[in-house]
Amino acid sequence: MTPDAAATPGAAAPVSTDAIMPTYRRYPVTLVRGEGMRVFDDAGRSYLDFAGGIACVPIGHSHPRWVGAVREQVGTLTHVSNLYATIPQQQLASRLVALAGFGQVFFCNSGAEANEAALKLARLRGRPQGKTKVVALTGSFHGRTFATLAATGQPEKHDPYQPLPEGFVHVEPEDVAALREAVDDATAAVLLEPVLGEGGVMPLSDAYLREARRVCDERGSLLLFDEVQTGVGRCGTWFAFQGTTIRPDVFTLAKGLAGGLPIGAVIAEERHAFGPGEHASTFGGGPVPCAGALAVLDVIEAEELLPRATAMGERLRAGLADVLDNAGRPERPRGRGLLVGAPLGPVDGPGTIRASAVILALLRRGFLATEAGGNVVRCTPPLTVAAGEVDAFVEAFADSLVEASHPAAQGSAP
Numbered sequence: 001m002t003p004d005a006a007a008t009p010g011a012a013a014p015v016s017t018d019a020i021m022p023t024y025r026r027y028p029v030t031l032v033r034g035e036g037m038r039v040f041d042d043a044g045r046s047y048l049d050f051a052g053g054i055a056c057v058p059i060g061h062s063h064p065r066w067v068g069a070v071r072e073q074v075g076t077l078t079h080v081s082n083l084y085a086t087i088p089q090q091q092l093a094s095r096l097v098a099l100a101g102f103g104q105v106f107f108c109n110s111g112a113e114a115n116e117a118a119l120k121l122a123r124l125r126g127r128p129q130g131k132t133k134v135v136a137l138t139g140s141f142h143g144r145t146f147a148t149l150a151a152t153g154q155p156e157k158h159d160p161y162q163p164l165p166e167g168f169v170h171v172e173p174e175d176v177a178a179l180r181e182a183v184d185d186a187t188a189a190v191l192l193e194p195v196l197g198e199g200g201v202m203p204l205s206d207a208y209l210r211e212a213r214r215v216c217d218e219r220g221s222l223l224l225f226d227e228v229q230t231g232v233g234r235c236g237t238w239f240a241f242q243g244t245t246i247r248p249d250v251f252t253l254a255k256g257l258a259g260g261l262p263i264g265a266v267i268a269e270e271r272h273a274f275g276p277g278e279h280a281s282t283f284g285g286g287p288v289p290c291a292g293a294l295a296v297l298d299v300i301e302a303e304e305l306l307p308r309a310t311a312m313g314e315r316l317r318a319g320l321a322d323v324l325d326n327a328g329r330p331e332r333p334r335g336r337g338l339l340v341g342a343p344l345g346p347v348d349g350p351g352t353i354r355a356s357a358v359i360l361a362l363l364r365r366g367f368l369a370t371e372a373g374g375n376v377v378r379c380t381p382p383l384t385v386a387a388g389e390v391d392a393f394v395e396a397f398a399d400s401l402v403e404a405s406h407p408a409a410q411g412s413a414p
């Protein structure tokens with residue numbers, strides 16, 4: 001960690017988390033500034049950010065082009081309601097449709113809202129034919145609203161909030177027979193993350209996705225891709241489905257789209273799109289997040305970040321694979337592009353290493369990363385990450401693995 005006293009303009013004001021509901025068990029650091037791949041804490045230490053706001057800053061922190069576009073828009077037009085057309089929203093919708101190669105866009109403010117809208121769309125279109133059911137995957141994550149929680153394949157998150165909206169069933173990822181059995185004439189949609197993110201960075205095989213496409217076509221069900229984490233270049237293509245041989249009927253975006261500003265988007269085949277009065281959002285697609293998103297897309301293009309995401313992702317996975325190998329561990333890193341997970345195996349029994357302990361050890365060495373389900377260290381850095389930064393992370397990961405394998409390091413963390 002590099003001391004950087006000049007980097008702490010907010011450090012003088014005493015702050016406390018006591019007034020905040022403790023929904024997050026936070027890492028023991030207060031961040032005050034970001035620049036490119038780095039963030040700085042209130043003690044002036046700097047960190048290489050392999051968390052990247054959990055896949056929300058594809059062009060890095062405070063990229064000058066993004067800052068300029070957002071500043072300009074705040075000073076020009078901030079909010080007018082969706083009763084009026086605005087230029088940034090029209091431009092962003094056109095860009096997304098051009099990049100996807102199909103569809104129309106509905107804008108909202110978050111991943112959960114985007115998935116909520118996609119689920120409403122599937123009900124709306126399926127209901128006249130008696131199709132209301134949604135099939136989703138065990139271990140998936142789709143958001144925290146009631147319907148997206150019902151779609152999320154993690155029963156332990158459901159229990160305290162029952163009753164949830166009806167009509168959701170879950171099948172194991174990669175089990176084609178189970179999928180075929182679950183999808184019937186009453187199925188409105190199949191909802192998938194092309195790479196399960198929160199569930200432990202688990203890419204779905206092209207064979208499985210092709211089968212999902214086929215089953216949906218046979219039954220007249222919509223195929224919905226939740227690309228909230230995988231979209232906007234994260235997996236080395238604009239959208240993860242473009243790295244497969246199929247295309248969904250509807251897909252959702254959020255996390256990385258506006259470079260850290262809140263936004264969500266649903267892109268649907270035109271014939272399935274919402275009509276007048278069928279859905280709405282007050283802030284959705286406001287001029288400022290849309291201006292930020294346009295800058296994100298511009299920078300990804302101008303700095304050729306898609307091939308970089310692929311190359312740096314491969315470098316990171318190869319480096320992590322060597323470290324796990326040398327440590328005598330059987331697990332292999334997973335992911336696509338710069339959505340990378342290093343699984344550390346079961347959390348009980350001999351040789352246990354907790355991902356949370358590795359992450360704390362990385363933090364002490366000046367690197368941010370996050371945990372994903374199933375004891376996985378997850379990396380979602382800006383797509384601007386350089387080879388030397390990847391190598392530095394891999395080296396710190398090796399040291400952190402050793403530190404975390406010490407029995408005293410197994411205490412719990414966020």
Ligand SMILES: *Cc1c(COP(=O)(O)O)cnc(C)c1O
Pocket residue numbers: 109110111112113115141142143144193197198226227228229230254255
């Ligand atoms: C983060 C995430 C969501 C939820 O997004 P929010 O903006 O937190 O509502 C939904 N789906 C996936 C795949 C995600 O990674």
